[in-house]
Amino acid sequence: DQQVKQNSPSLSVQEGRISILNCDYTNSMFDYFLWYKKYPAEGPTFLISISSIKDKNEDGRFTVFLNKSAKHLSLHIVPSQPGDSAVYFCAASKNSGYSTLTFGKGTMLLVSP
Amino acid sequence: DVKVTQSSRYLVKRTGEKVFLECVQDMDHENMFWYRQDPGLGLRLIYFSYDVKMKEKGDIPEGYSVSREKKERFSLILESASTNQTSMYLCASSYEPDRVHEQYFGPGTRLTVT
Numbered sequence A: 001d002q003q004v005k006q007n008s009p010s011l012s013v014q015e016g017r018i019s020i021l022n023c024d025y026t027n028s029m030f031d032y033f034l035w036y037k038k039y040p041a042e043g044p045t046f047l048i049s050i051s052s053i054k055d056k057n058e059d060g061r062f063t064v065f066l067n068k069s070a071k072h073l074s075l076h077i078v079p080s081q082p083g084d085s086a087v088y089f090c091a092a093s094k095n096s097g098y099s100t101l102t103f104g105k106g107t108m109l110l111v112s113p
Numbered sequence B: 001d002v003k004v005t006q007s008s009r010y011l012v013k014r015t016g017e018k019v020f021l022e023c024v025q026d027m028d029h030e031n032m033f034w035y036r037q038d039p040g041l042g043l044r045l046i047y048f049s050y051d052v053k054m055k056e057k058g059d060i061p062e063g064y065s066v067s068r069e070k071k072e073r074f075s076l077i078l079e080s081a082s083t084n085q086t087s088m089y090l091c092a093s094s095y096e097p098d099r100v101h102e103q104y105f106g107p108g109t110r111l112t113v114t
Helices: none
Strands: A010-014 A019-025 A030-038 A045-051 A056-059 A062-067 A072-077 A086-094 A107-112 B004-006 B010-013 B019-025 B031-038 B042-049 B064-070 B073-078 B087-094 B109-113
Touching: A010 A019, A019 A030, A019 A086, A019 A107, A030 A062, A045 A056, A045 A062, A045 A072, A072 A086, B004 B087, B010 B019, B019 B031, B019 B087, B019 B109, B031 B064, B031 B073, B042 B064, B042 B073, B073 B087
Parallel strands: A010 A107, B010 B109
Antiparallel strands: A019 A072, A030 A045, A030 A086, A056 A062, A062 A072, A086 A107, B004 B019, B019 B073, B031 B042, B031 B087, B064 B073, B087 B109
């Protein structure tokens, strides 16, 4: 039972355009959401997060939007750069019990010059 | 900066061997985690630990065990390696009181079992 879903395995975008990566979740107990970026042969690195009490969080070129009623979040990258090419993982956490993360399967973003 | 290090970047072992993967973090984090990453499956939690000598099963603990004798070190053990344990193994740590749930990852160990 997949609780965090990233339904697009890959996404191709041209440099300078907007990249939109989507994530859906099923567990209404999730109250904190994170995006990680992973380059090949490296560990994931934290990118941006959002608490369920907010609907938007922005950090430079990266913005995460949360729609709680739809159980949907998205990561916007504007403008996209070739160095953004990586696998992006959506993750969710419950504010109860142990602070573990549930990850989606990831979306590979390719930004072409 | 938080640093999480893993003992090997690449490892090749034979079926049936006992395999130890070591992870060390230098930020005095309470929580440590072991994941495996496989194509099309994302990151799956194997085991985690929230304190020295404490361990909890994750989503896929079968075939694995862990050890946490010191706060900074978390070991993953494959008692008898099998080919279906060929994978990228990622260690992570986090600071419990923060409750931000941000985890810091090591560079990963690519394990091949032949």
